Amino acid sequence: MVSQEQKGMSAREKILARIKSNQPNVAAGEELALTPISFSDPIEKFKETLASIGGASLEIEHENQIPDKLLSILPGKKISRHVGPDDHAKADPHAYSDTDVAILRGEFGVAESGAIWITDKQMVDRALPFICSHLVLVIRKSQIIGTLHDAYEKIGHAGYELGTFIAGPSKTADIEQSLVLGAHGAKTMTCFIIR
Amino acid sequence: MKNMSRNDHATLANKFNHDEARVNWHDKTLWFVRQKRDKAAKQLPEWEQLRARASQIKAKVLSHLHEYLLEFEKNAVDNGVNVHWAETPEEHNAIVHKIICDHGVDKIVKSKSMLTEECHLNEYLERHGITVIDTDLGERIVQLAGEPPSHIVLPCIHWKKEEIGALFHQHLGTPEGNADPVLLTEAARQHLREKFLTSKVAITGVNFAVAETGEIVVCTNEGNADLGVQLADVHIACMGIEKIVPSRKDLGTFLRLLARSATGQPITTYSSHFRKPRAGQQMHIVLVDNGRSERLASDDFRNALKCIRCGACFNTCPVYRRSGGHSYHTAIAGPIGSILAPALDMKQYGDLPFASTLCGSCSNVCPVKIDIHDQLYKWRQLIVEQGYSSWQKTKGMQVLSNALTSPERYERQGKFLRWLLRKLPFLVKNKFNPWYKQRELPQVPDESFKEWYRKNRKG
Amino acid sequence: MKVGLFIPCYVDQFYPQVGIATLSLLEKLGLEVSYPLGQTCCGQPMANSGYEKLSRGCEDLFVKNFSGFDYIVSPSGSCVLHVKEHMHSQNENVSRIHNSIFELTEFLTDIIKIEKLNVSFPYKVGLHQSCHGQRGLRLSQMSELVANDFSKPEKLLSMVNGLQLISLDRADECCGFGGSFCVAEEAVSVKMGKDRITDHLQHEADFITGADMSCLMHLEGILRRQKNKARVIHIAEILNGRK
Numbered sequence: 093m094v095s096q097e098q099k100g101m102s103a104r105e106k107i108l109a110r111i112k113s114n115q116p117n118v119a120a121g122e123e124l125a126l127t128p129i130s131f132s133d134p135i136e137k138f139k140e141t142l143a144s145i146g147g148a149s150l151e152i153e154h155e156n157q158i159p160d161k162l163l164s165i166l167p168g169k170k171i172s173r174h175v176g177p178d179d180h181a182k183a184d185p186h187a188y189s190d191t192d193v194a195i196l197r198g199e200f201g202v203a204e205s206g207a208i209w210i211t212d213k214q215m216v217d218r219a220l221p222f223i224c225s226h227l228v229l230v231i232r233k234s235q236i237i238g239t240l241h242d243a244y245e246k247i248g249h250a251g252y253e254l255g256t257f258i259a260g261p262s263k264t265a266d267i268e269q270s271l272v273l274g275a276h277g278a279k280t281m282t283c284f285i286i287r
Numbered sequence: 288m289k290n291m292s293r294n295d296h297a298t299l300a301n302k303f304n305h306d307e308a309r310v311n312w313h314d315k316t317l318w319f320v321r322q323k324r325d326k327a328a329k330q331l332p333e334w335e336q337l338r339a340r341a342s343q344i345k346a347k348v349l350s351h352l353h354e355y356l357l358e359f360e361k362n363a364v365d366n367g368v369n370v371h372w373a374e375t376p377e378e379h380n381a382i383v384h385k386i387i388c389d390h391g392v393d394k395i396v397k398s399k400s401m402l403t404e405e406c407h408l409n410e411y412l413e414r415h416g417i418t419v420i421d422t423d424l425g426e427r428i429v430q431l432a433g434e435p436p437s438h439i440v441l442p443c444i445h446w447k448k449e450e451i452g453a454l455f456h457q458h459l460g461t462p463e464g465n466a467d468p469v470l471l472t473e474a475a476r477q478h479l480r481e482k483f484l485t486s487k488v489a490i491t492g493v494n495f496a497v498a499e500t501g502e503i504v505v506c507t508n509e510g511n512a513d514l515g516v517q518l519a520d521v522h523i524a525c526m527g528i529e530k531i532v533p534s535r536k537d538l539g540t541f542l543r544l545l546a547r548s549a550t551g552q553p554i555t556t557y558s559s560h561f562r563k564p565r566a567g568q569q570m571h572i573v574l575v576d577n578g579r580s581e582r583l584a585s586d587d588f589r590n591a592l593k594c595i596r597c598g599a600c601f602n603t604c605p606v607y608r609r610s611g612g613h614s615y616h617t618a619i620a621g622p623i624g625s626i627l628a629p630a631l632d633m634k635q636y637g638d639l640p641f642a643s644t645l646c647g648s649c650s651n652v653c654p655v656k657i658d659i660h661d662q663l664y665k666w667r668q669l670i671v672e673q674g675y676s677s678w679q680k681t682k683g684m685q686v687l688s689n690a691l692t693s694p695e696r697y698e699r700q701g702k703f704l705r706w707l708l709r710k711l712p713f714l715v716k717n718k719f720n721p722w723y724k725q726r727e728l729p730q731v732p733d734e735s736f737k738e739w740y741r742k743n744r745k746g
Numbered sequence: 747m748k749v750g751l752f753i754p755c756y757v758d759q760f761y762p763q764v765g766i767a768t769l770s771l772l773e774k775l776g777l778e779v780s781y782p783l784g785q786t787c788c789g790q791p792m793a794n795s796g797y798e799k800l801s802r803g804c805e806d807l808f809v810k811n812f813s814g815f816d817y818i819v820s821p822s823g824s825c826v827l828h829v830k831e832h833m834h835s836q837n838e839n840v841s842r843i844h845n846s847i848f849e850l851t852e853f854l855t856d857i858i859k860i861e862k863l864n865v866s867f868p869y870k871v872g873l874h875q876s877c878h879g880q881r882g883l884r885l886s887q888m889s890e891l892v893a894n895d896f897s898k899p900e901k902l903l904s905m906v907n908g909l910q911l912i913s914l915d916r917a918d919e920c921c922g923f924g925g926s927f928c929v930a931e932e933a934v935s936v937k938m939g940k941d942r943i944t945d946h947l948q949h950e951a952d953f954i955t956g957a958d959m960s961c962l963m964h965l966e967g968i969l970r971r972q973k974n975k976a977r978v979i980h981i982a983e984i985l986n987g988r989k
Contacts, residue, residue: 218517254565640796651881672796701755737783739762
C-alpha cells in the first residue's frame with residue numbers, strides 16, 4: 093500500500109521502506125548441522141565426476157608435456173590457433189573468436205562436482221574460456237579438494253573481478269533431453285593434473 | 288467468474304490431454320529428469336541436511352532483507368556496478384530500455400532470466416523497436432516459434448525434435464526432415480555465435496547475489512550468459528530482490544543443491560561470479576520488487592520467496608507432467624508458479640492453486656523446503672474468501688456442508704442418493720457428470736455402514 | 747482401551763464392507779470399539795475446495811462424537827490427516843483428538859504393535875500409497891527423500907499368507923483423485939489414474955490395495971470402465987481376512 097508520505101519517494105526508498113516494515117522478526121537460531129561427504133580419494137572422485145559430465149582428465153608430470161598430449165586427446169581436431177596461459181591479452185575479446193584451443197591454469201578442482209575454479213587473473217582474456225572450441229585447464233594434483241564448501245573456504249575473501257567454476261564442456265539437453273556437447277562454449281574440456 | 292473462463296488450467300489441461308501419446312511422452316521425459324535428480328541427491332548422504340541449511344539461510348535473508356539489500360548495493364557500487372531499483376515490471380522494463388538506448392543499439396542478446404519473463408521484457412523491448420535474441424537454446428527455440436517457455440529450466444520440453452527440426456529448417460535453413468539433436472544444436476551454435484559477436488548489450492538473469500561482496504552468480508550449462516557478457520560493452524543483470532544470499536560461503540550450500548535438483552548434474556557447467564565489470568565495460572544490476580516486499584509480510588506465503596528456480600517441483604508434479612507448462616498461463620508454471628502467480632493477481636490466477644491434488648511431492652523435492660502444497664491449500668481458502676470462486680461452486684459447497692453438519696440430514700440424504708443411483712441411474716450416468724465421462728460410479732450397496740452397525744452391534 | 751471408530755462419509759455410504767472389516771479386525775484384537783452414530787464427515791471435501799469456513803459444523807460434530815475415547819481409528823489416511831492438520835478450534839478436546847487419532851495401519855503397527863496375522867490372501871497385490879497417508883502421516887518413506895526406507899502398510903501386508911506384493915516403477919506417484927480435483931480437473935485426474943493402473947497391471951497385479959478408499963474408488967471407476975479384471979480392495983479387508 094502506498095501511504096501519503098511514500099509519494100515523491102524513489103522506487104528504491106519505497107521498496108526499502110516496505111521491506112523494513114514487512115520483514116519478519118525471526119530469531120536466527122543455531123546454524124543447522126551439516127556434515128558434508130568426504131572422499132577417501134578426492135583425485136579419483138574428481139576424475140570420475142568430470143568424466144561423467146563429459147570432460148576428460150589426464151595426469152602429467154610437467155606443463156611442457158601438454159602440447160604432445162593434446163594431439164592424442166584431440167585427434168583430427170583443428171588446433172592450429174591456440175592461446176597459452178602466459179600469452180598477453182589482445183585488446184579486443186572478439187579477436188579470440190576463432191581460437192581453437194585455450195590452455196589456461198585453474199586455481200583448484202572440486203571432486204564432488206568435477207569443477208575447476210578459475211578467475212579473471214588466469215583467463216588471459218575473460219572471453220577466452222567461453223569462446224574457444226576446446227578448453228584445457230591445468231591444475232596441480234594437490235589442488236583438488238572435496239566439496240564446494242571446501243572451495244569457498246579456499247576462495248575466502250579473494251578480490252577477483254570474475255570467478256567461474258567450469259565443469260566439463262558446454263552442453264545442452266534442450267532438444268528432447270538428448271545431451272549434446274558444445275552448445276555455445278567449448279566443445280571439449282580437458283583437465284591436466286600435474287603430479 | 289474468471290475461474291470458469293475458457294483459459295483456465297482445467298480447460299487448457301483438457302486440451303493438452305486430447306493427444307494421449309504426447310502426454311505420455313511429456314510425462315516420461317520429465318519423469319526421467321526427476322529420476323536423475325533422485326540419483327544425484329542420493330549420492331549425498333547429507334542431502335536432507337543441505338536442504339534444511341539452505342532453507343535456514345533463506346529464512347535469515349527474508350528476516351534481514353532490508354539490511355542485506357543495502358549491504359549488497361553498497362558493495363556492488365564499490366565494485367563499479369550501477370544499481371537500479373524497480374517497483375514494478377513497467378519500471379524494470381523502462382530502466383533496461385533506457386540503458387540500451389543510452390548505448391545507441393537496437394539489438395541485444397539475453398540469457399535465461401525468469402525475472403524478465405515475469406516482467407514481459409521481450410515484448411516491451413520489441414514494441415520499442417529493440418530486437419531481443421534469447422541465447423539459451425531452449426529459449427531460442429520457443430522464441431522462434433513465438434511461444435513463451437513451458438518450463439523454467441527446460442523451456443522447450445514440450446517440443447519434439449522433429450518439430451524443432453522443421454522450425455530450424457524454416458528459420459535457420461537446416462536440411463528438411465533432419466531432427467538430429469547434434470546437427471540442430473550445431474546450427475543454433477553457428478546462428479547464435481554471430482549474434483554474440485555483434486551484440487553490444489547482454490542481459491542475464493541472476494541466480495544468487497551475495498550481500499557480503501556485491502557479486503552476482505549466474506549458472507548456465509551452455510555458456511551463453513558468459514559469451515554474451517564477455518563480448519558486450521554493457522552487461523545488464525536483472526534480478527528479484529529475493530535472490531540475495533548473505534555471504535560467499537553460502538554459495539557452497541546453494542550451488543550443491545541447484546543443479547542436482549534441476550537436472551541431476553553435480554553442478555552446472557558454468558557458475559560465473561561477476562564481481563566487477565571488465566575495464567571499459569559497464570555493468571548494471573536491476574533489482575525488482577513486483578509484489579515481493581508485500582509478500583514478505585505474510586506468514587503463510589512468505590516462504591515462496593525462498594525459491595531458487597530449480598524446477599524440481601515441475602518435474603515431480605504429476606499434474607504438470609500431464610498438463611504441460613502452458614496450461615498454467617503464466618511465466619512461471621508448475622507448483623511454485625501456482626503459489627507465486629495468485630499473489631500477483633488473484634482473479635487471473637485463482638484457478639492455479641486448484642490445479643493440484645495436494646500430493647505433497649513438490650514440497651519434498653524443494654531444495655529450500657518451501658511448503659508448496661500447504662501454501663496451495665491456503666491460497667484456496669484465500670481465493671474463496673475474497674470471492675474469486677464461482678457462485679455455482681459456492682452453492683454446491685453450501686448444500687454439501689448443510690447435509691454433512693447434521694447426522695439426520697446426512698443419513699436421510701445419503702439414503703436418498705443411494706436410492707436415486709439405483710433407481711434412476713441416468714441422472715448421474717450422463718455426459719454432464721465429469722466423474723462418469725471416463726469412470727464408472729461405485730456400485731451402490733443396499734445399506735450403509737451405519738445401518739449395518741445398528742442392526743449388528745446395537746439393538 | 748476405548749477405541750472410537752471413525753468411518754468416512756463416502757465409505758459409510760458406498761463401501762460399508764470396508765467399515766465392517768475395520769471394525770471386525772479391531773474387535774478380533776480384543777479392543778473395545780464403538781462407532782458413534784452421530785458422526786458424518788471430517789469436513790475435508792469443503793476445506794480442500796477452499797471452503798474451510800463451511801467445514802466448521804463438521805468439525806464441531808466430530809469433536810462432539812469423538813471426545814472421550816482413548817484412541818480414534820479410521821481406515822482413511824486422508825481424513826485422519828485433515829482432522830490432524832486442518833481442524834482449527836483451539837481447545838482441550840481438539841488437541842486431545844489431534845493426539846489420539848490414528849489411521850488404521852499406523853494404529854496397528856505403532857500402537858497395537860501387531861506382529862502376526864492369521865489370514866491369507868493368495869494373490870499378486872500392488873500397494874497404492876495414498877499421498878495424504880504417505881506424505882502427510884508418514885505411513886511409508888517417500889521416494890523424494892534421502893532417508894531410510896520403511897512402510898507400515900507393507901509391514902502388515904507381509905504378515906498375510908500367500909500375498910505376493912508386486913513392485914512398481916513409480917512407488918509413490920499420486921493417482922489423481924485429489925478430492926474435487928477429480929471432477930474439476932477431470933482430464934488430468936483420469937490420466938493420472940490410468941497411468942497408475944498401467945504401472946500396477948504391467949507388474950501383474952490381481953488387486954490394487956491401499957489405506958484410502960477414495961483413491962481406490964477413483965481407480966476402481968477407471969478399471970471397471972476399462973472392463974479390466976483387476977480389482978481394488980481396501981487394506982482392512984485383506985488384513986481382516988477376506989470372506
